[in-house]
Amino acid sequence: MIVLNISKSGTIKCEMSDGRLGYTYKSGYVRVSCKDQPYFRRRGAKLYQINKKIKNITTDDSKIFDYYYTRELVSNQLDQLQMLHAFDLKNCQTK
Numbered sequence: 001m002i003v004l005n006i007s008k009s010g011t012i013k014c015e016m017s018d019g020r021l022g023y024t025y026k027s028g029y030v031r032v033s034c035k036d037q038p039y040f041r042r043r044g045a046k047l048y049q050i051n052k053k054i055k056n057i058t059t060d061d062s063k064i065f066d067y068y069y070t071r072e073l074v075s076n077q078l079d080q081l082q083m084l085h086a087f088d089l090k091n092c093q094t095k
Contacts, residue, residue: 001022001084002015010026011024020032029071030051030080053072054072
């Protein structure tokens with residue numbers, strides 16, 4: 001994993017071992033580009049989040065259960081880079 005640049009807003013852009021791009025944002029999100037995804041002209045590369053999902057369950061008086069997912073945000077950028085590096089070691093190594 002190689003750090004390519006740091007933007008003015010604090011976003012860190014990294015190149016993973018298999019050529020994908022990884023991003024860490026000040027908001028707490030960590031994203032990785034898809035494998036073999038062509039670059040789209042208007043929208044850019046497609047990214048997916050690697051933050052942990054948390055399942056939230058809501059109940060009301062009629063005992064109907066409803067749930068939704070939120071992401072665990074990581075505020076420390078060092079922890080974000082460690083998360084991205086662990087993802088690189090687990091999923092991006094060439095075999």
